Ligand SMILES: Nc1ncnc2c1ncn2[C@@H]1O[C@H](COP(=O)(O)OP(=O)(O)OP(=O)(O)O)[C@@H](O)[C@H]1O
């Protein structure tokens with residue numbers, strides 16, 4: 083007998099290199115047994131060395147993609163990544179309300195407030211940051227900023243556990259239900275600790291820091307793994323715990339590809355013995 087899996091929708095940009103954005107999200111949904119659906123917001127020209135440019139998709143086309151899948155196939159959880167412009171953000175917020183996705187509706191919604199690539203290339207027009215704060219955060223079940231995004235959004239410079247807690251408090255004021263302040267960029271820390279809070283509970287998720295330069299797509303992979311857990315009906319703390327364990331293994335098995343930064347590998351959960359899969363380069 084065939085079984086229809088749970089569904090997850092990603093609203094994000096395409097990475098031609100296949101390691102981040104929409105491609106990372108689909109790899110991760112697949113590895114977690116969830117049917118992935120997409121609303122593409124921008125097409126980036128990108129490889130292991132950085133983002134050479136991008137073109138955004140018209141806001142009404144982004145809206146139409148969300149409506150098409152939500153009305154016919156159903157969405158068990160959704161996430162956002164690169165949103166590019168304030169116009170797209172406003173259109174996404176309005177459409178999510180229409181299809182009952184978000185913290186005040188039944189369907190969980192994760193906001194990864196992507197502002198730049200790991201190489202520092204802008205993926206969001208400067209004036210759009212305010213729209214992320216005001217349009218998306220109040221609708222979010224969970225927001226997952228890295229430390230650069232925390233600084234841009236709140237002005238808090240995270241240097242350790244104490245400022246990580248301070249940042250979580252500042253972010254919650256924008257109206258998200260939960261925040262996850264990711265600690266991957268605390269490079270002096272021998273461990274990687276992400277702090278999850280809803281203003282009542284403060285949960286530290288700690289794991290080993292793997293010694294690899296290849297972390298491209300790490301943030302997207304974590305947010306998608308969490309979204310997969312939420313789609314399967316887990317509560318936020320359990321979905322984040324499962325997501326953290328998923329990204330830990332994905333970073334441990336990250337691989338070099340191209341002359342720059344290689345991608346994390348959500349493949350670890352799948353068979354490693356595919357004949358001919360290893361490139362040998
Ligand atoms: N070297 C590492 N070893 C293990 N886990 C890591 C490592 N680097 C990051 N992580 C984990 O990966 C996730 C993403 O963290 P990070 O703070 O780097 O976010 P990000 O900047 O959005 O990611 P990226 O820019 O790589 O896509 C977090 O759960 C973090 O703890």
Ligand SMILES: Cc1ncc(COP(=O)(O)O)c(N)n1
Pocket residue numbers: 094095096097102103104126128163164196198199200201205297298299300301302
């Ligand atoms: C389309 C797209 N979305 C998100 C990222 C962020 O990923 P990273 O921080 O690993 O560069 C990216 N580089 N490209």
